[in-house]
Amino acid sequence: MKCTVCKGPAVIDIRRHNANFCSEHFLRLCRDQVAKAIKDFEMLRPDERALVAVSGGKDSLAVWDILLELGYQADGLYLGLGIGDYSDASGEMARAFASARGLHLVEIDLPTDHGFDIPTGARAARRVPCSACGLSKRHLFDEAAREGGYDVVVTGHNLDDEAAVLFGNVLHWQTDYLGRQLPVLPARHGFPRKVKPLVRLGEREMAAYCVLRNIDYIVEECPMAAGNKHLGYKEALNAIEATSPGSKHDFYFGFLARASAHFTTEAEAEQQELHPCGRCGAPTPGEVCAFCRLAERATAVPVSLGRRAEASR
Ligand code: SF4
Ligand SMILES: [Zn+2]
Ligand SMILES: [Zn+2]
Numbered sequence: 001m002k003c004t005v006c007k008g009p010a011v012i013d014i015r016r017h018n019a020n021f022c023s024e025h026f027l028r029l030c031r032d033q034v035a036k037a038i039k040d041f042e043m044l045r046p047d048e049r050a051l052v053a054v055s056g057g058k059d060s061l062a063v064w065d066i067l068l069e070l071g072y073q074a075d076g077l078y079l080g081l082g083i084g085d086y087s088d089a090s091g092e093m094a095r096a097f098a099s100a101r102g103l104h105l106v107e108i109d110l111p112t113d114h115g116f117d118i119p120t121g122a123r124a125a126r127r128v129p130c131s132a133c134g135l136s137k138r139h140l141f142d143e144a145a146r147e148g149g150y151d152v153v154v155t156g157h158n159l160d161d162e163a164a165v166l167f168g169n170v171l172h173w174q175t176d177y178l179g180r181q182l183p184v185l186p187a188r189h190g191f192p193r194k195v196k197p198l199v200r201l202g203e204r205e206m207a208a209y210c211v212l213r214n215i216d217y218i219v220e221e222c223p224m225a226a227g228n229k230h231l232g233y234k235e236a237l238n239a240i241e242a243t244s245p246g247s248k249h250d251f252y253f254g255f256l257a258r259a260s261a262h263f264t265t266e267a268e269a270e271q272q273e274l275h276p277c278g279r280c281g282a283p284t285p286g287e288v289c290a291f292c293r294l295a296e297r298a299t300a301v302p303v304s305l306g307r308r309a310e311a312s313r
Contacts, residue, residue: 012208015245023212030209033200034066041184043195048151050074051192053141054097054105056090058210058217059156061097063198065213067154068103074154077144079137080109082117083224090218097215106148108140116298118224124297129224132294139291143282145192152193160203162196163248164233166255171233179263182256189274190283202248 001010003022010020014029021029038044044067052064054076067074078094081087091107098105111117116124122132141153162181169177185194198206210217225231240247276282277289284290 011212012205014205016202016241016249018245026205026208027212030062030201030205031066031069034063034197035070037183037197037200038070038195041182041195043184043193043197044072044152044154046071046073048073049149050152050154051106051141051145051148051150052076052154053137053156054078054094055156056093056097056218057156058206058215059158059161059198059203061093061156061215061217062206062209062213063154063156064097064103065215066209067197068101075148075150076103076105077141077153078105078107079140080107080111081133081136082109082111083119083222086218086220086222089220093216093218106144108144110136110140114295114299116295121294121298124300125294127294130228130230133224135290135294139282139289142191143280146190150192151187152195154195154197156198156206157196158198158201158203158206159248159252160234160237162199163237163252164230166252167233167237168229175263178260179265179268182260182264199252200249 001013001020002008003010003025004019005025006022008022011023012026013020044050050067050072052060052067052074054060054064056078064074064076076094076098078091080091094105097103110121118129118133118136121127121136122129125132127135144150145153162183166178166181168174169181183196183199185191187193201209209215237248237251272285274283274285277284277292278287279292280289282289282291288296
């Protein structure tokens with residue numbers, strides 16, 4: 001197998017590009033694809049400060065690395081979710097990456113800083129763990145960006161992630177979610193801009209990128225993900241991609257080019273007026289934001305406060 005660019009020995013084939021790459025040209029391809037996504041969707045400018053949500057997994061460490069390689073200013077944010085050994089190991093990976101490169105990693109620990117972990121929070125709020133987790137992550141990323149004066153929050157969602165989320169939203173016609181499924185969510189009402197620079201790269205490519213760049217990442221999946229519908233959607237799309245390379249790309253980018261605008265209008269019309277949460281000051285449609293209500297239940301504060309939060313829902 002030869003590199004399509006230089007004819008040297010190739011280390012990876014990418015069927016949807018119908019091409020093979022040596023290490024050097026593969027790393028260049030990854031950087032070029034991120035640069036193209038940033039340019040096409042106007043994600044980030046070099047004079048802006050980015051905060052990368054780092055989980056210790058391949059995608060978030062790779063996107064941090066690529067942004068720095070492309071000359072952007074990017075710090076990391078690690079959120080300790082209190083998910084047993086998984087959180088301990090993922091935190092170590094994030095810290096090791098940052099310290100080996102002299103990078104700034106902001107750390108927030110849910111159990112220490114907010115008094116509860118994801119499994120407890122999910123049980124107390126009668127939510128599935130990924131729902132309590134997603135809500136907490138969004139809230140804490142936004143808050144950290146506001147407090148640290150960052151212009152944009154970067155996440156490591158890749159093409160496989162976005163295609164799987166789109167698949168699930170289309171399968172159930174969740175039109176409000178479809179309206180917000182974009183690679184860039186502009187800043188609004190005190191929320192920072194959110195961007196996904198890896199949308200043009202797949203999961204397998206990100207794993208290869210980390211191996212070739214000597215980036216150690218946590219390989220095991222979060223134990224809370226078991227049985228999660230998202231994994232089933234990924235498997236279904238992988239089966240389609242195996243027989244028809246490029247399907248995931250066409251599905252996701254076709255949606256962005258030809259369909260998403262129809263749903264965006266609806267999502268915008270549904271946006272409620274926001275004002276500061278009575279507890280933490282975050283923008284919310286109610287009196288108390290969803291994160292403060294979750295924290296309240298998870299830490300079992302007095303019933304009278306609980307009722308007040310309920311009344312504001
Ligand atoms: S799998 Fe679910 S619980 Fe685990 S980190 Fe992801 S969203 Fe959170
Ligand atoms: Zn080459
Ligand atoms: Zn709040």
